[in-house]
Amino acid sequence: MTAVTPDQPSVAPAGDPSSSGTPVPGPATQPLAADVAPPKAGDVVAFTGSRPDPRYVDHREHVGFARAPFAARTWREYGYLWLAILLAPFAFTYGLFAVVFLVAMLVPVIGLVVAGWVVVGGRGWGSMYRSLARSALGVDVAAPAPYVRRRGFWSTLWSGIGDGTGWRAVLFLLVTFPLAIVSFVVSTVFLAVGLGGMTHWFWSRWLPLQQASDGSWHRGASFGTDWFVDTPVRQLGLVLVGLLFVFLWAQINRGFVQLFRALTVALLGPTLSSLRVADLEESRGRTVEDADAKLRRIERDLHDGTQARLVAVAMQLGEAKEQLATGGDPGEALDLVDLAHSSTKEALVELRELARGIHPPALDNGLAVALETLAARSPLPVTVDVDPEVEASGRLAPAVESIAYFCVAELVTNAVKHARATGVYVLVERQGSGRGARLRLRVRDDGQGGARVVQPGSDGQRSGLAGLAERVRSVDGSFELTSPVGGPTVVTVLLPVRV
Structure with a gap:
């Protein structure tokens, strides 16, 4: 396996730490966002363990033989x-x-x-x-x-x-x-x-x-x-x-x-096939909404950020040109050119970050390289183990690679911002072969736990984990969250190798 550790890892790199019940000690703090708040009645939480039958909910209490009559x-x-x-x-x-x-x-x-x-x-x-x-x-x-x-x-x-x-x-x-x-x-x-x-x-x-x-x-x-x-x-x-x-x-x-x-x-009750159709229709609708929201966000970032900065650069260069044309102070004109140059570099950085958010260039070299780059750029120690079998049988579908990358990126971001973790462990492996092959991601952090999936409310807002779950479902994958209060938080994602 390929292992990447930007700093001294606080999570054991050997094996899958998520299988261990002993979390790495981390700071005990209160949750900072909806993604890491204790579950409440009515919240939709990602399933843990085996998938329940979606056709019914069983509210029966367990009754032993001696108490049954x-x-x-x-x-x-x-x-x-x-x-x-x-x-x-x-x-x-x-x-x-x-x-x-x-x-x-x-x-x-x-x-x-x-x-x-x-x-x-x-x-x-x-x-x-x-x-x-x-x-x-x-x-x-x-x-x-x-x-x-x-x-x-x-x-x-x-x-x-x-x-x-x-x-x-x-x-x-x-x-x-x-x-x-x-x-x-x-x-x-x-x-x-x-x-x-x-x-x-x-x-x-x-x-x-x-x-x-x-x-x-x-x-x-x-x-x-x-x-x-x-x-x-x-x-x-x-x-x-x-x-x-x-x-x-x-x-x-x-x-x-x-x-x-x-x-x-x-x-x-409904048939499994009808539930499947309804689930796919809902997932498709969420995917379309997410794509539209992403386009709107890109337009807003370009309009309010990069475009405004380039307009300022044009004005600064125009002012410098006017200074030189009218015989003004060359030092003042040089300062304006220098300011425009700095603004241009900042605009290039913004454009680079915006492009990376749409499609990370590192994905062109495969998922393993992209995750290594992500780990190296993370402010938190991240250990990445990628099974060589993942790409040994050929490149994954581009959509699968993209979803896998952004899942890991979002979970690492959550660990940094909300979970107050001191380390993250990422395991990527391939399960099965042929048409039924699956890509398995397991991301574990040693943070405070208590994460939950918050579905859209009356204001239409939802948590990042809900967005990930919808994104995974859009390609017929599964999203599983285990996050007891006190940690650790373990997210397991199964994706088809081919869409």
Whole structure:
């Protein structure tokens, strides 16, 4: 690997320090910007660990086996089974009617419009079941894309009978009918047997007397012809059996509810492909906005900075020319020329920085060279490790190189300005091969931590990390942030090698 360290590094260069749980000591200061503030309710934070399913949010609390029969969650789930069995006949009837009515209307085409609206009406059932899942099961399932009615008779016809969301809702109504019956009956039987066995010692006194084969009389539950639960030992045994059934009921109840939950997510939520399309559309919109904002910023910098400075240079040279033409003081003219010369050099520096912000010239020689140059120019010690395999199989796509470079540049800037870090470690490596190859960046600083991604608010402003995340998503990459308060902050970016 290629390692570049501008000064004595405060982060160990060997290996990936981000895998170590011991941060390098750094100054303890308060956050200075939104990027390094403690997370608050409502903030959108980059995911850490495995990526969650984007179709739902699970608000359920963890309940152990011993506490399950007494947990409010278990009884809410049992209440869901009651609601499911009450709604199941009506839901099944609607689903069956949607299928039968569509088949019946195939000949009179005009009836297909009504059949289409029946299919679309399944969305209403889906919305109701999602609400039940949210309140009773603690699972907030995202709503699918709304139905859009197209113009024209045939467009309206096919958009209705071809509504995938409506058909998936109809399938849910048909599939959950037998599940509702079986789950309610089995769960209720286990609960009734459990509670009955636990309280048999109390209510068995009101049972009618039964005669055994030997002529003796007994009062209590009978198993077979001559075995009755009417002694203290047998009563205690039945209490234990009833208690076992109650604990089993909680697990069986949870299992059936898990099936309902899975069907709700799979059939009543958005499909992964539709979420993918929506995500790409949002990412594309953000990318266009970022590009427009960058052009406006360049125009503003040129107008307010470089252009104003060049106008001043022109005025200074004009004044010097006038001095010389009218026989004025040559020393004064020389001072004006010298001032114009200094202003010209400052303008060139501004133009060079502006061009570097658009496309760093060092990227023309590859990502490794560009990152080495970035590390050398950083006011903070930066250690860069670049796996030779990154460019051994050919240059990366220009867009990928640019995004990777600006990700590292932004993260190093954050470490300098906000995190109060004393060192940064950058690891760049290639994962996989062929079309599925990915470029992995890992940037770690030993600062104060507490970084978070702030999405645009009402004023349209957002943090630099949010901009990085959007930029990474624009090429189907992933952005992962881990930043506990106190540090260290570790950002992992995965980018496709080819766009």
